[in-house]
Amino acid sequence: MDDYPLLNVFWTMLWFFLWIMWLFLLFKVITDIFRDHELSGWGKAGWLIFCIVLPYLGVLVYVIARGKGMGLRDAKQAKxxxxxxxxxxxxxxxxQGGGGSATDELARLAELKEKGAITPEEFEKAKAKVLA
Known part of the structure; x- marks a missing residue:
């Protein structure tokens, strides 16, 4: 380790992590190219070729030109x-047959009864039907 000073180790790690971050950005751009339904097939092919032939420049230009749309498409997909x-x-x-739907039905019937939409007799009949 005497041949490789500590500062060089830090520089190597920095460049390695920057390269990994760029790879993540490249894959993000490529998935966004295919996810965009408004972009034509020729447009997708053009952006893809640009990002493959001139990767650093292509990704940078794509993020500058279509970065806002990328964020909107991400938010839309998440929503x-x-x-x-x-x-x-x-x-x-x-x-589920475990009572969730019967409980909801009974709550709805009780609400209708309180509002006066159904009579107490109708409530009892409907309740017996739900519980049966």
Whole structure:
């Protein structure tokens, strides 16, 4: 280790981590190119060739030219994934036979009874039907 001073180790590590960060950015740009539905096929091919032939310049120009759109597409994708996840949770909770749907139905019936939309007799009939 006497041949390689400590400062050179730090410089090597810095360049290595910068290279890794650039690789992550390159993959992020490539996935964004394919994710953009507004970009035509020729546009995607052009950006992809630009990023492969001149990687550093291509990625830099892409981030400058389309960086705002990248952020918007990321936010849109995250929002869609969250809504699909919430819908899945609602569907799964609603189809469980463990009482979630019966409890919801009883709460809805009680609310209708309190509002006067159904009579106490109708409430009792509907309650018996739900509990059966």
């Amino acid at each position: 869609e994934a969250e809504s699909r996840f919430q819908e899945y949770i609602r569907q799964t909770a609603g189809t």
